[in-house]
Amino acid sequence: MSVLVTGGAGYIGSHMVLALIDAGIDVVVLDDLSTGFDWLVHPAATFEQGDVADANLVRRLVQRHEIDAVIHFAARIVVPESIADPLGYYLANTVKTRALLEAVIAAGVEKFIFSSTAAVYGMVGQDPVSEQASLAPISPYGRSKLMSEWMLGDASVAHPLSYVALRYFNVAGADPEGxxxxxxxxxxxxxxxxxxxxxxxxxxxxIYGTDYETPDGTCVRDYIHVSDLVAAHLDALRYLGSAEGTGKRLVVNCGYGRGYSVREVIDTVKRVSGVDFPVRFAPRRPGDPAGIVAKAERIRETLGWMPRLADLDLITSHALSWERFLAKRNGF
Structure with a gap:
């Protein structure tokens, strides 16, 4: 099997490449390096610097490497930035996804895994949110991703395309092996x-906002270890390659179903690191819901996903280890 990973030089994408290589799968990475780093790409992967909207390039890669599936991470992801630059986000996340879809469908790819987001839900309150919840994103980021989900759904009806869209909650941590x-x-x-x-x-x-309707007044989020997240993508890839997954259109949440407030996260980082750094209070940021936690039964039932690293202390420890590595690497 050969897989094209867009955005494979970025945070989640580079971890996906590691997991695919570890599984013995051939990987081609397409990344424009606008936010990614070529040194993060595993040396066993084939790396191509370029734009996912470059249809000729995408078709060449698919044909040259006999690509069986595409895992699409390339996107812009900062909610406040999307409010300041909505057209830039619709270009990067929606228009370019459309161009990528057109190119891979024309090249005969029939399996597609899409990096979506819990931001498609909008303001949902404190109860865990399921995939059946109303979709009412409150930022251009969330809307740009939802539009891409719609395109995937429509394209899969018109073409022999099976897909899984994974709605990420808050991704954190680093590869346990560093x-x-x-x-x-x-x-x-x-x-x-x-x-x-x-x-x-x-x-x-x-801390942006301390007056939310949450137990301690700060936003509550569901944090998922990046390695557990990419394991869900491997499960999705296996699903699409099975008789059960052929011709299917699946949307699943990727989270643990447990929320932590901003204050709780900061206290955890202080405790795990042993450093009591300054904390300042600032006004709310636009586009931030008070709380969002995953209802995650569907991903376990359909993909057989079993998280292994669902512990905030462990997530924090891996994040701190990577930060120390970066400090040494960059001479900080």
Missing amino acids: RAGQSSRQATHLIKVAAEAATGKRNGID
């Missing part, structure tokens, strides 16, 4: 930012 981790130049994910504060890269951390 081979990859979140390396963003301007990080916005809470555990990453807190780990930077704990290792001295930042002078503390900001």
Whole structure:
């Protein structure tokens, strides 16, 4: 089997490449390196720098490497940034996904795994949210991803395309073996930012909003270890390759079903790191729901997914280890 991974030089994509290589699967990575890093790509993978919307390039890669499936990570992902630059997000996340879909369908690819988001749900309250919940995203980021889900659904009716769309909750942590981790130049994910504060890269951390209707007034999120997340993609790949998955259109949540507040996460990073870094309070950011936690029965029942790293202390420990590695690598 040969798999094309778009955005494979990024945070989640690089972990996906590791998991595929570990499973003995041939991997081709397509990434424009706008936010990714070529040094994160496993040397056993074939790397091509380029745009996922370049139809000629995509078709060449599919044909040259006899691609069986596409796992599509390439996207812009920062909610506040999407509010400031909505057209940029619709271009990167929706228009380019459409171009990629057209190219791979024309080249004969029949299996597609899509990196979606819990942001498609919008304001859902404190109860775990299921895949059957109303879809009412409150940011251009969430809407751009939902549009791509719709396109996938419509395309799979018109063409021999089977797909799984995985709606991520809050991804964190790093490869337990220290081979990859979140390396963003301007990080916005809470555990990453807190780990930077704990290792001295930042002078503390900001909490955006302390007056939400949650137990301690700060936002509540469901944090999933990146390695458990990519394991779900491997399960999705196996599903699409089975008789059961042929011709199927599946949407599943990727989360643990347990929420932690911003204050709880910061306290965990302080405790695990042994560093008491400064915490500042700031106004709410636009596009942030008070809480969102996954109802995750469907992914377990349909894909047989069994998370192995569902522990906030462990997620934090791996994130901190990667941050220390980056500090040494970059001479910080």
